Amino acid sequence: xxxxxxxxxxxxxxxxxxxxxxxxxxxxxxxxxxxxxxxxxxxxxxxxxxxxxxxxxxxxxxxxxxxxxxxxxxxxxxxxxxxxxxxxxxxxxxxxxxxxxxxxxxxxxxxxxxxxxxxxxxxxxxxxxxxxxxxxxxxxxxxxxxxxxxxxxxxxxxxxxxxxxxxxxxxxxxxxxxxxxxxxxxxxxxxxxxxxxxxxxxxxxxxxxxxxxxxxxxxxxxxxxxxxxxxxxxxxxxxxxxxxxxxxxxxxxxxxxxxxxxxxxxxxxxxxxxxxxxx
Ligand SMILES: NC(=O)c1ccc[n+]([C@@H]2O[C@H](COP(=O)([O-])OP(=O)(O)OC[C@H]3O[C@@H](n4cnc5c(N)ncnc54)[C@H](OP(=O)(O)O)[C@@H]3O)[C@@H](O)[C@H]2O)c1
Numbered sequence: 001x002x003x004x005x006x007x008x009x010x011x012x013x014x015x016x017x018x019x020x021x022x023x024x025x026x027x028x029x030x031x032x033x034x035x036x037x038x039x040x041x042x043x044x045x046x047x048x049x050x051x052x053x054x055x056x057x058x059x060x061x062x063x064x065x066x067x068x069x070x071x072x073x074x075x076x077x078x079x080x081x082x083x084x085x086x087x088x089x090x091x092x093x094x095x096x097x098x099x100x101x102x103x104x105x106x107x108x109x110x111x112x113x114x115x116x117x118x119x120x121x122x123x124x125x126x127x128x129x130x131x132x133x134x135x136x137x138x139x140x141x142x143x144x145x146x147x148x149x150x151x152x153x154x155x156x157x158x159x160x161x162x163x164x165x166x167x168x169x170x171x172x173x174x175x176x177x178x179x180x181x182x183x184x185x186x187x188x189x190x191x192x193x194x195x196x197x198x199x200x201x202x203x204x205x206x207x208x209x210x211x212x213x214x215x216x217x218x219x220x221x222x223x224x225x226x227x228x229x230x231x232x233x234x235x236x237x238x239x240x241x242x243x244x245x246x247x248x249x250x251x252x253x254x255x256x257x258x259x260x261x262x263x264x265x266x267x268x269x270x271x272x273x274x275x276x277x278x279x
Contacts, residue, residue, distance in 0.1 A: 003262045006271070010257040019260065022271075023075045023224070024116075028082040029125060032200035039191055041204040041211060042079055042224035043240045044072050048231045051207070052238035060095075061238055063102055067228040069263045075271065076205075079224060080106030081116040083129040083203035085194055087156075089210055090135035097141035105131060105151075106205070129203070132156050132194070133174075134210055136183045138165035142172040156185045156193075187217030212243040215250050223252060223274040229267040251277040 005016045032038040044067055045051050052061040080086060086105065095101035107116050107128060120127065130152035133140065138161055146153050155169050158180025170176060179189035190213075194202055204210050204220075214220040225240075252274035261268040 006258045006260040006262075008256060008258050009270075010254060017258070019071055019074065021078070022258065023078040024081065024119065026082070026273075028079070028203075028222075029084065029123060029201045032195075032202075035192075035195050037084070037191060037195050037200045037202045038221050039202045039204070039214060039219050040079065040222040040224065041206075041214070041220060042076060042226070044068065044076075044226040044228065045240060046228055046230050046232040048233065049239045050232045050234065050237065051240050053232065053234055054236060058100060060100070061236075064232055066230060066232060068102075069228070069269070071260055071263050072226045072228075072269065072271075075224070075226070077106050077108055077113050077116055079203055080129065080205065081113075081120055082201055084125070084199040084201045085130045085132055085203070087132050087134060087190075087202060087204040087206055087210055089206040090133055090137065090140055092206065093133050093135075093140055093142075093145065097145050105149075126151070130154065130199070132177065132190070134185045134190075134206065134213070136161060136185075138162065138169050140169060140174075142169060142174050146172055146174055156190055158183045158185055160184075185213055187214045187219045191217075191219045208238075208240055208242040211241050215241070215246055216244075218250065218276075218279060220250070220276050221278075222255075222276065223272075225272045225274065226269055227272070228263065228269045230264070253277055 004019055006019050008015050008017055028038050043051050046067050053064045055062050092101055107113060128151040132154045134156050138157060154175050154177050156177045156179050159178055160183040177193050179193050180186040255275050256273040258271040263269040
């Protein structure tokens with residue numbers, strides 16, 4: 001059925017492929033090596049580069065409803081299914097505790113993603129990826145959340161955070177990973193620590209701050225980027241990378257590019273898979 005396929009535009013020759021399984025076939029959980037896990041992230045963006053807009057109800061930013069769609073969501077879940085560990089931001093955790101987050105942590109328990117749980121089992125992976133929460137403030141509603149979590153929970157922070165806040169986190173039973181000299185988490189220290197704990201695939205589902213953390217230390221391996229063919233506009237400009245300019249820039253080589261004409265009414269989207277060129 002046409003609506004279940006996307007067209008691979010690159011590498012050539014172009015061909016039609018099933019959407020379901022498209023990213024799962026990448027076997028990301030087997031691409032890491034002992035001292036170097038595979039580190040990847042993904043974003044969905046409008047054509048004008050927007051990944052989030054302000055929700056008029058809450059005043060907080062969120063993924064625009066105008067671009068979020070079930071076909072991209074399927075691929076997001078496939079990326080999460082291949083992870084030993086997820087990187088999430090403290091903001092996401094706070095929204096999860098309030099019930100305002102985009103969704104519960106992947107891999108989703110919805111029946112339509114049942115195949116991904118079977119797949120993890122067949123691959124010998126843990127039932128759910130572990131989670132690492134990055135935070136400077138350590139303002140984390142952990143007690144409420146950890147009790148309900150079906151997975152290992154770690155909090156990553158720099159040594160410069162408020163010691164009293166750190167003690168409160170530890171009292172909840174969450175494990176702290178000290179991976180930075182100042183208040184901030186440093187990308188390389190984080191990835192080295194996760195490697196030492198045996199994690200082989202690390203999926204950042206966080207936003208621009210965590211991406212900046214990974215890129216500054218040149219530890220990101222892959223970027224999965226969906227461009228929905230819509231322009232959104234807005235006075236605020238939330239895009240996938242913010243903060244200090246990267247000097248030199250971080251370069252990527254395309255691994256694959258897919259056209260999905262079936263997203264939305266008739267505007268569609270492209271899925272790009274980009275591999276970071278490590279210095
Ligand atoms: N369209 C998409 O694909 C996509 C993807 C991801 C996110 N988003 C959207 O983008 C917006 C921002 O998302 P986000 O909050 O997850 O983004 P983020 O900028 O990656 O994370 C922000 C928070 O994470 C913590 N953090 C980040 N880097 C850190 C570091 N190096 N050390 C210590 N803590 C660090 C901080 O927590 P503390 O405040 O506790 O210090 C910070 O406030 C949201 O609206 C989200 O919905 C969109």
